[in-house]
Each structure stands twice: as structure tokens, then as C-alpha cells.
Amino acid sequence: MDPAQSRLVPIPPDPAVLYPDVACHGSLSAALRFVAGGRLASVALTSPEGDPLTSAAVDCPAPHRNSLQIDAWLHGRRWSIRGTDAFDDMALIDGRTDDLDQVAVAARAWHDGESLSDISRAAPFVHLTGRFELPGPDPAHRTESEWQHLRLEASELPYPWAPTYRNLIESAYAESALRSLYPFTSHWALRFSTTTRPDLNPTGPCLTANSDGTFGVGRGLLTPDLGLFTTPGEAVARAVRELSRGPMTD
Numbered sequence: 370m371d372p373a374q375s376r377l378v379p380i381p382p383d384p385a386v387l388y389p390d391v392a393c394h395g396s397l398s399a400a401l402r403f404v405a406g407g408r409l410a411s412v413a414l415t416s417p418e419g420d421p422l423t424s425a426a427v428d429c430p431a432p433h434r435n436s437l438q439i440d441a442w443l444h445g446r447r448w449s450i451r452g453t454d455a456f457d458d459m460a461l462i463d464g465r466t467d468d469l470d471q472v473a474v475a476a477r478a479w480h481d482g483e484s485l486s487d488i489s490r491a492a493p494f495v496h497l498t499g500r501f502e503l504p505g506p507d508p509a510h511r512t513e514s515e516w517q518h519l520r521l522e523a524s525e526l527p528y529p530w531a532p533t534y535r536n537l538i539e540s541a542y543a544e545s546a547l548r549s550l551y552p553f554t555s556h557w558a559l560r561f562s563t564t565t566r567p568d569l570n571p572t573g574p575c576l577t578a579n580s581d582g583t584f585g586v587g588r589g590l591l592t593p594d595l596g597l598f599t600t601p602g603e604a605v606a607r608a609v610r611e612l613s614r615g616p617m618t619d
Contacts, residue, residue: 381443396421405473457566466494540601
């Protein structure tokens with residue numbers, strides 16, 4: 370990095386300075402046990418040796434859940450959580466808070482296998498991603514789960530182009546030929562796969578929602594070589610016609 374540029378990049382403070390209450394316990398996991406007041410006594414809770422003050426993981430006996438990941442922010446006092454599905458490592462819950470006690474509440478609920486909605490009720494900072502918690506890698510249910518995640522995500526986006534993107538997602542979901550495919554995004558382009566994560570098999574064209582309110586359809590990523598349209602319905606219809614012609618590759 371150029372020396373002039375390096376001066377513009379904020380250097381994070383020492384975690385022990387930013388989190389003295391955590392440092393006095395030696396690790397984030399130990400600090401969580403302390404603030405929990407015994408609620409995490411029987412829970413497998415660890416911090417990595419190389420990063421004990423800013424990272425912790427909470428085990429969950431449920432086979433379909435990975436450990437809950439907890440991370441401290443580097444430039445300000447705040448903690449983030451991420452709880453993922455064991456089959457494709459996609460987030461079921463996430464969230465951020467400056468209240469470590471609330472993190473402990475969420476950690477206990479995740480470990481105990483409480484439902485996603487119950488975890489959110491117990492610790493209101495927890496955000497549900499819209500994905501379903503499924504007991505197995507069933508392709509149809511995982512496809513529907515990902516669609517629901519994309520729909521919720523689109524409804525929550527704060528960007529000026531969010532309404533256009535949301536209309537595209539909803540129009541694609543309303544079309545059965547696309548709804549049966551596993552959806553995923555790349556650079557906010559809507560794409561489709563005949564298989565679920567982690568081994569995606571992309572098929573069909575890409576759909577894009579543009580800042581000028583138009584909708585693009587293309588064979589490649591962000592290349593509307595199949596047309597620009599003024600409504601999402603027209604773009605979806607064009608994508609379906611192209612899909613019916615057979616497999617496409619990048």
C-alpha cells in the first residue's frame with residue numbers, strides 16, 4: 370500500500386483497550402460466561418488462541434446447525450453474531466448489538482435448539498434471514514427457503530434502486546418455471562441453478578434491476594444482450610423463453 374494511502378486507513382485500537390471488560394477475563398468466551406451468570410455453564414463455548422478477545426463460537430448439539438459465531442467489531446464496541454445451517458453454511462440468523470448480555474441470551478437459545486423465531490423474541494437484536502431451518506438437504510425445500518431469503522432481503526434493502534430490485538425478485542418468484550430453480554445472486558444479478566449449494570449448476574439467463582428502472586436479461590453476468598425491458602414481467606417472460614431453449618453456460 371502507498372504510504373499516503375495507508376495514512377487514510379484507520380488503524381483499529383488494541384482490542385484490550387476497546388474491550389477492557391473482555392480482556393480482564395482473558396477471552397470473549399470467558400466474558401460471555403461471566404455476563405451470563407451461569408446460563409452458559411454447560412455450553413461448549415470457545416475462543417481461538419490467536420484471537421481470544423474478538424471471537425467466540427457456541428456449540429449446538431442439533432445436527433442441522435453449525436456453531437454460532439460471535440465476533441467483536443474492530444473500530445467500535447459492538448458484537449455481531451451469525452448462525453448458519455450445517456448443510457450449506459448459509460445464515461439463518463444474524464445481528465449486531467452493543468449489549469454483551471443479549472449476545473449471551475442468543476447464544477444460549479441457539480445452543481438449546483430453540484426455534485429461530487423464539488431466539489429473536491428472546492434477544493430482539495437477532496435478525497431472521499428468511500431461510501427455513503430444515504432437518505435435511507431436501508432440494509425442493511432448500512430452494513423455497515432461498516427464495517424466501519431473497520424476498521425478505523429485497524424488502525429490507527435501503528438503496529434507492531431497492532424497489533426495482535424487489536419487483537424483479539417478486540416477478541421471478543411468481544413464475545413457476547423460475548420458482549422451481551434454486552436462486553442466487555452475484556453483484557445483485559438474479560441467477561438460477563438446477564442444484565442447491567454448495568455445488569451450484571447455473572442455468573438460464575441472468576436478470577438485473579437497473580438504476581434507471583429498467584430490467585435486463587442476458588446470457589452473461591451484467592450483460593443485457595437478450596434485452597432491456599421497462600417492466601419486470603417482460604424481463605421474466607424473456608428469461609423463461611430463453612430457459613426453455615435448453616441449458617446455458619457462462
